[in-house]
Amino acid sequence: MANLLIGDIHGCYDEFMRVLEKAKFSSSDTLWLTGDLVARGPKSLEVLRFVKYNANQIRLVLGNHDLHLLSIHANITPLKKKDNLENVIHATDVDELMDWLRKQPLVQIDESLKLIMTHAGISPQWDLETLKKSAHDLNVMLSSNSYLLFLDKMYGNFPDEWLPELQGLDRLRYIANALTRMRFCYEDGRLDFYYKKSPEQAPSKLKPWFLLPSKIPSEYSIAFGHWAALNGKYTPDNVYALDTGCCWGGKLTCLRFEDKKYFKKKNIEAKN
Numbered sequence: 087m088a089n090l091l092i093g094d095i096h097g098c099y100d101e102f103m104r105v106l107e108k109a110k111f112s113s114s115d116t117l118w119l120t121g122d123l124v125a126r127g128p129k130s131l132e133v134l135r136f137v138k139y140n141a142n143q144i145r146l147v148l149g150n151h152d153l154h155l156l157s158i159h160a161n162i163t164p165l166k167k168k169d170n171l172e173n174v175i176h177a178t179d180v181d182e183l184m185d186w187l188r189k190q191p192l193v194q195i196d197e198s199l200k201l202i203m204t205h206a207g208i209s210p211q212w213d214l215e216t217l218k219k220s221a222h223d224l225n226v227m228l229s230s231n232s233y234l235l236f237l238d239k240m241y242g243n244f245p246d247e248w249l250p251e252l253q254g255l256d257r258l259r260y261i262a263n264a265l266t267r268m269r270f271c272y273e274d275g276r277l278d279f280y281y282k283k284s285p286e287q288a289p290s291k292l293k294p295w296f297l298l299p300s301k302i303p304s305e306y307s308i309a310f311g312h313w314a315a316l317n318g319k320y321t322p323d324n325v326y327a328l329d330t331g332c333c334w335g336g337k338l339t340c341l342r343f344e345d346k347k348y349f350k351k352k353n354i355e356a357k358n
């Protein structure tokens with residue numbers, strides 16, 4: 087009955103299966119996946135099929151690369167070689183997979199575990215209710231027949247701050263950026279999208295989102311992925327950075343939430 091939290095899989099299907107084996111994943115366990123199931127790694131199609139097939143045991147959130155795949159499939163963005171997504175786009179079941187993918191949530195909250203998961207994090211400008219409403223509204227848009235309207239206007243770094251008067255596609259773009267792309271923020275909570283490395287070398291005006299004062303009650307733990315350069319470090323005790331860069335030759339990380347035990351599987355092609 088364990089809750090196993092796994093960082094960005096990015097098409098690393100073999101490492102995913104091996105880390106599940108290592109953590110003794112069974113049919114009574116729940117898997118939490120931080121999103122970015124696809125892109126970069128070699129087996130995005132296998133990951134998508136596995137997650138869709140086992141959806142009753144999986145709590146998933148969408149990442150920026152999952153949204154990017156939807157945009158490629160919708161012919162809004164061209165397919166690039168570095169995405170490594172040809173096999174998905176040309177799969178016989180791609181339409182069915184994309185229809186399922188776009189309806190997946192952007193946040194997972196478990197009130198008994200007091201656990202929240204998103205792909206990139208939680209905007210420091212949001213309280214819990216705003217987080218829920220924001221993630222819900224984007225999910226409603228992506229699940230609707232109008233989802234192409236959003237995908238077409240999804241790309242862009244602005245607005246970079248949350249204002250209650252934000253509306254329509256600008257508001258949804260902020261929500262998508264905060265939930266799936268955010269790393270650093272300015273002291274006032276504005277989002278920065280230019281700096282991607284580790285906090286140690288960051289300009290002093292930028293802080294990781296999780297080090298700014300939070301409006302989320304402190305009894306909640308927060309799990310996220312997206313930021314491989316953190317390598318699982320730099321966060322406060324109740325915040326778990328789970329992307330350890332498997333697709334870049336790093337590791338796939340699995341955290342068993344009950345006892346906070348980590349299981350890791352190195353990229354099988356990495357030399358050391």
Ligand SMILES: [Mn+2]
Pocket residue numbers: 122149150151205266311312313
């Ligand atoms: Mn990401």
